[in-house]
Amino acid sequence: MRQRVQEIFEKLGYRKIMMAGILLTGIILYACLMDSVQSDTYDIQLFQLSTETIRSEKTVEDPVKTEIERQRLTEEVAPSYQFMDEIVDNQIALIDSLFGYLLDVKAAPKKGQEKLSRDAMIAKLTEDLRLLETSENGLRLTDDMLESLVSLSDDSVIGIQEQLDEVLTSYLNEPIRIEEVARSRTEIEQEIRRNQQIPDEVVQAAVTIGRFGIIANELVNEELTASQIEQVRNSVEPTRILQGQVLVQEGQIVDREVYRQLELAGMTEEQQNYKPLLGLLVFVIITTGLLLSVIFRSQRDDKGKVTEMLVILIAVTISLLLMKLLSAVSENFDLVISFIFPTALAGILVRLLVNERAAVFVTILVSAAAGIMLPSGYSSSLQVDIAFYILFGGLTAIYLIERDGGRGRLLQVSLAVAGANVLFVAFYLLIGQTQYNWTEIGFYFTAAIVSGLLSGALAIGFLPFFESVFGMLSTMRLIELSNPNHPLLKKILTETPGTYHHSLMVANLADASCEAIGANGLLARVGCYYHDIGKTKYPQFFIENQVNIENPHDRLPPEKSRDIILAHGVQGAQILKKYKMPKEIVDVAVQHHGTSLLKFFYYKAKDIDSDVEEESYRYVGPKPQTKEIAIICIADSLEAAVRSMKEPTSEKIKKLVDAIVEDKLKDGQFEECDLSLKELKTVKKVMCETLNGIFHSRIEYPKEPN
Known part of the structure; x- marks a missing residue:
């Protein structure tokens, strides 16, 4: 199956497959989340x-109820009044x-003029007072x-004027609002009628003049009142239909108000x-763009990038x-069962099969998708609690x-996630x-533990699938292969x-060197354990296995020895x-x-x-295709050469390392x-340090006296 998949990849082209895979990821993501972001609609009839x-x-927000509340509070706002001092004087x-005007009419005529008759005085006075009749209060x-x-004397007229001025001033110095004008006019009328200094024949005229003088002197300040009304309107919090609020009960009639709220919440079928x-x-x-960035930043070749992309897609x-x-x-449940979701599954798979950067991205993506898809209430929007739950669990894993973690280590990680x-x-x-x-608390804590354990168990279950389909060698698989109880390692040992x-010596050299340059040290170590498994066919023909026996190559022609070694x-x-x-x-x-040449x-x-x-x-080759190999x-040739040295020193080891590397470069x-x-x-530097640590000079201890 793996060979078939590889043939398809090579035929279509890795870059096209990679772009198609990223597009497919976006399509799957959109299709899976589409139902979750749309609100449920109902076939509701009025x-x-x-x-x-x-x-x-x-x-x-419910704008209708908000406006009703604003209108109610606006009506409760009391007008702001302002006392007008100038009204008294006016x-x-x-x-x-x-x-x-009255005194002018009664005054003696000028030289050359006759004194006006009474009727003429009244007519002249009526004409002079016409403006007062057309004023706001209308003096008539x-x-x-x-x-x-x-008919009064001038002194009497002046006396009445003074009385009226005094009474009016006393009334107008007190605030009088529009609704209080009628009452104040009645009071001033009664006071004028009780005034003994006003002759009876002119009381009615005095009353009319006094009532005319009373007007509102405390008026509404329209600007200030409007400002207060605006302030009250702005202070009203919008009335809202809350998430999870019951809009209509089962069996309840859907009246206009209920239907309006359903429309406002976008829950009728007519709304799209x-x-x-x-x-x-x-x-x-955004997601596919970030995925594209993560894939292209990978250090692997096009084939490796496609494999990483497909692993991410499947996870x-x-x-x-x-x-x-x-x-x-x-x-079917009253509780939030979303907490059972294996929070670290995708993160573990991508971390083991790809790298840490991609695993972090996938964990963030899965947590965001879970926040949209997994229900945690009545909302169809992002559920932050579930998103954070998966994010923290995934990042923990x-x-x-670790690179050297096996199945046992993965189970420990699962417990940590739990x-x-x-x-x-x-x-x-x-x-x-x-x-x-x-009971609910117990369920949620149990779900959290199950989630962590499921993450590890499912990851262990899915890993063989990825390894089989994509030919990927996971860290866990490498750890299993490094187990000394593996049949082939037992075969080599025995x-x-x-x-x-x-x-083992080559593995130590290769592992340290690979880690120093960012290559896969664990892969190099495990590869070294098995690299000479072919020597088990004719073990005595290889010098490291010739202990206390004659070298069989001494009795063979070089062609025969060549065939055995090269094979x-x-x-x-x-x-x-x-x-x-x-x-x-x-x-x-x-x-x-x-x-290389069998020299x-x-x-x-x-x-x-x-x-x-x-x-x-x-050797038939091919030449090393990867950094690790x-x-x-280098390590294989170097270990054999150093082992044959007598009294190896740092200087000798350095010269030997330089010579072997130089020879392979030239070759x-x-x-x-x-x-x-x-x-x-x-x-070269790391191999020298490692070999110096292995073949360091030992202190010669003095012998104990007999």
Whole structure:
């Protein structure tokens, strides 16, 4: 199956597959989340009974009720009044003008003029007072009133004027509002009638003048009142339909008000809101853009990037399907069963199969998708509690997983995730306003523990699938292969103990060197354990296994020795394939000698026949294709060479390392891998340090006296 998948990839082209995969990720994400972002709608008819209880899925403002409340408070605002000082002076001035006209009419005529008759005085006075009649209050004095005034002496007129000025001033100095004018006029009338200094014949005229003088002197300040009304309106909090609020009970009639609220909440079938779908599209665009960035920042080749992208796609799809399942069954439970979701599943898979950066991205993506998809209330928008729950659980697993962690370590990580989940559930229960009974509390904590354990269990279950389909070698698989109880390692140990020790030494050198340049040290170490498995076919023909026995090559022609030695790589690959070992381990067995020359037997054969071809004494290869195998190639030659040195010193080791690396460079063994000269320099330094640590000088202790 894996071979078939690889053939399809190579035929279509890795870059096209990668872009198609990212597009497919966006489509799957959009399709899975589309139902979750749309509000539920109901077939509701006006003035019919509701067949179910309907709650609002979002919080929206009710503008009608908000305006009603504002209008009610506006009507309760008392007008702001302002006392007008100038009204007193204006009214007294009007009264004085009236009496001034009267005195002018009564005055003696000028020289050359005759004295006016009484009727003429009344007519002249009526004409002079016409403006007062057309004023706001409308002073209207009858002819009888004017005649009574005209008949008075000047002193009497002045006396009445003073009395009226005094009374009016006393009244107008007190605040009089419009609604109080009638009462004040009645009071001033009564006071004028009681005044003994006003002659009876002019009392009615005095009363009319006094009532005319009373007007409102405390008026509404329109600007200040309007400002207060505006302030009150602005202080009114909008009336809202709250998320989860019951809009209509089952069996309740849907009147106009209920129907209006249902429309406002967007829950009638006639309404189609496209904004959530557009918002989801923006979310998917952001997500796929970030995914594209994560994939392109990978250090792997195009094939590796496609594999990483497909791993992420499948991990995310698995998580989305689990969310769909939980969302579908959640309606049958009163509790929030979303806490059972395996929070760290996607993060663990991507961390083990890809890298930490991609795992963090996938965890954030899955948590955001869960916040949208997994129900935690009546809202169709983002559920922050579920999103944080998955985010913290996933990050806990990512940062606790180590490169050298096996299945046992993964189970420990699952327990740690369960602990993180429990802590978050405790936070969720304590910070919420809902009261929970002990049964509910027990359920939520149990769900948190199950979530953590499920994360590890499902990850262990899915890993073989990824390894089989994509030919990926996970950290966990490498740890299993490094177990000394593995049948092939037991075979090497029992049949070729010298080779086993040699492999351990090479593994130490290769692991340290790979870690120093950022390569996969664990892969190099495990590859070294199996790289010489082919020597188990003829163990005695390899010098490290020749203990207290004669070297069989001394009795063989160089051609025969050559065939035995050169075959151990191919034979090792056959054994590894028979045991269904990962391709990366098989490649180490085949490529760890590259196409290097078997110098000892080549020169031995050349001494016999000078026409011998050099190519016939070279390994079949291919040359190392990866940094890890190139480093193993150096370490393998170096370990054998150092082991044969007598009294190795730091200087001797350094010269030997330089010579071996220089020889392989000149021989072109590193031409097909991406190992740079800078990295090669670091590798030489680390190998020297490691060998110096192994072959350090020992202190010679004095012998004990007999």
